[in-house]
Amino acid sequence: MIKKRILVTGGAGFIGSHLCERLLHDGNEVISLDNYFTGDKQNIVYLLDNPYFEAVRHDVTIPYYVEVDEIYNLACPASPIHYQFDAIQTVKTSVIGAINMLGLAKRIKAKILQASTSEVYGDPFVHPQTEDYWGNVNPIGIRSCYDEGKRCAETLFMDYHRMNNVDIKIIRIFNTYGPRMHPHDGRVVSNFIIQALKNEDITIFGDGKQTRSFQYVGDLIEGMLKMMETDSSFVGPVNIGNPHEFTMLELAEKVIELTGSKSKLVFCPLPSDDPKQRKPDISLAKSKLHWEPTVQLQEGLKKTIDYFKGIV
Ligand code: NAD
Ligand code: UDP
Numbered sequence: 365m366i367k368k369r370i371l372v373t374g375g376a377g378f379i380g381s382h383l384c385e386r387l388l389h390d391g392n393e394v395i396s397l398d399n400y401f402t403g404d405k406q407n408i409v410y411l412l413d414n415p416y417f418e419a420v421r422h423d424v425t426i427p428y429y430v431e432v433d434e435i436y437n438l439a440c441p442a443s444p445i446h447y448q449f450d451a452i453q454t455v456k457t458s459v460i461g462a463i464n465m466l467g468l469a470k471r472i473k474a475k476i477l478q479a480s481t482s483e484v485y486g487d488p489f490v491h492p493q494t495e496d497y498w499g500n501v502n503p504i505g506i507r508s509c510y511d512e513g514k515r516c517a518e519t520l521f522m523d524y525h526r527m528n529n530v531d532i533k534i535i536r537i538f539n540t541y542g543p544r545m546h547p548h549d550g551r552v553v554s555n556f557i558i559q560a561l562k563n564e565d566i567t568i569f570g571d572g573k574q575t576r577s578f579q580y581v582g583d584l585i586e587g588m589l590k591m592m593e594t595d596s597s598f599v600g601p602v603n604i605g606n607p608h609e610f611t612m613l614e615l616a617e618k619v620i621e622l623t624g625s626k627s628k629l630v631f632c633p634l635p636s637d638d639p640k641q642r643k644p645d646i647s648l649a650k651s652k653l654h655w656e657p658t659v660q661l662q663e664g665l666k667k668t669i670d671y672f673k674g675i676v
Contacts, residue, residue, distance in 0.1 A: 369393040369431070371474075373424050373465060374438030376403030378544050379479070379537075379581060381411075383436060386585050388414055395430060399423040401453075402441045407544050424461035425453075428468065434592060435476040437465045440514075442481075443549035444507065444635065451509035458513030459520070466524040469531070477533040477592050478521050480601060482642055483511045484536060492609075492643040495536070495601050505637040518601065531596045535588060538605025538644045542581030542664065543671035553578060556616055557665075557672045560625035570634030572613035577643045579606040580664035583657035590653040598652055605644035606657040615661075622665055 370387050374380040375396025380403065387394045393416040396408060400421065411417045422428050424439040440457050441447040447454040462478065469476035485493045486501030501511045524530040541553035559566045587604040610618075616629055649655050 367391050368433040369395070371395045371397060371430060371432045371435045372438060373397045373436070373461065374403065374440065374479075376400060376405060376408050376419065377438060377442075378407070378542075378546060379540060379584065380438045381407035381544055382542070382581050382585050383438070383588065384408060384411060384417065386589070388417055392416070394418070395420060395432065397422045397424065397428060398439065402443070402446045402546060402549065404546070424464055425456045427464045430468070431472055432474050435465055435469055435474050436479070436588065436592070437462065437476060438479040440479070443546070443551045444510075445550035447510040448506055451506075454509040455513045458510075458517045462517040462520045466520060466530060470524060470528050475531040475533070475592065476521075477535065477588065478517055480518050480534050480536045481510075481514050482536055482538040482603070482605065482644065483507065484515050484518065485642070486511060487637065487639040488641065491641055492607060492645040493603065494645040495603060495648055502637050506635070507637045522599075525599055532599050533591050533594070534600035534602070535591050535604045536601050537584060538579055538603065538642065539576045540579045540581055540584050542668050545668070547672070547675060552576070552612060552615065553665075553668065554672070556619040557623070557669055558676050560619045560623040560627050561669070561672060561676050563626045565630040566616045566620070566627045567632050568612055568616060568629050569632050569638065571631070572616065572629070573611050574634075574638060575609045575611050575641045575643065577606050577609045578615070578661055578664070579604070579657055580659035580667070583659050587649060587653060587655045590655045594652065602648050602652065603644040603646055604649060604655075605646065606660075607644055607646055608661060609641070609643040610661065618661065618665060619669075622662070623669055
């Protein structure tokens, strides 16, 4: 029995493809909407045989009309290299994309979830980050197209909720990794794994003492679904991330150990506005969603390394 018809924008991306797979597995009908800027048909090709899956090439900055029960709005390049490639398009995707999807949700009375980000906290002074922290974001820097675009999208979600009673959900996703990460998107986990597998130098930006808290993609998908299932009185925002914090040096050492690599560390300039620390406070997710991550770094890295062994 088909349960729901669900639209996933950014469905051919890293996270979107895992989400589509899971929603189909749970018996839903799924439409992926993607312009393939950073996504890849390879990520969803194995789903195309499923009669309940549809892949639509479309840009979210252009209105789209469809009848669905739920919308997951993930369309947006997520890695610094990709979102800075065409910064203006990144802002348009976040802001106009949110307006278009919220307008659709309003018209068809669908529930809509926004994939927001820990980047709304910028280079945070509050550590770990709680949802009530307003953040420390540079509005004019090279990360601003992404950070401010995502902040504005959150504003739009809240305003459509307050003004039009749209059934919204906002999750703030912290650094996520796993199979199907784009091999050239420059994110730290994929970079280090690929470099280690090729015995090339591992590029540490800055002194490597900056921290991130890495979440395995399977845990994120579980959190997303749980958030979507909550009743309309809970809109978020809610942090979805793994609170175990690592320095980039620790991550590099772990990757070298797990791959048995001969790679050496090299130190490169730190990109501007690179946050010094990031770690989610997930008390809200624990209490409201009864969710917490179950895959820790060692186990998640092994799965991700196995994936990259097959493609590099
Ligand atoms: P990704 O780049 O793999 O996926 C984004 C997808 O959106 C791609 O398939 C891309 O082609 C598509 N897209 C981009 N612009 C579009 C447009 N204008 N119209 C239609 N499709 C468009 O990135 P991801 O890591 O899978 O991220 C998915 C979402 O999760 C993003 O919104 C991102 O901001 C958010 N997020 C990700 C992370 C993370 O660590 N991966 C952290 C925080 C938030
Ligand atoms: N980083 C690094 N080497 C790399 C790529 C990234 O040291 O080859 C650092 C980067 O400067 C940042 C952290 O790793 O401090 C996470 O970077 P990523 O681009 O994965 O995510 P974000 O900065 O958006 O959290």
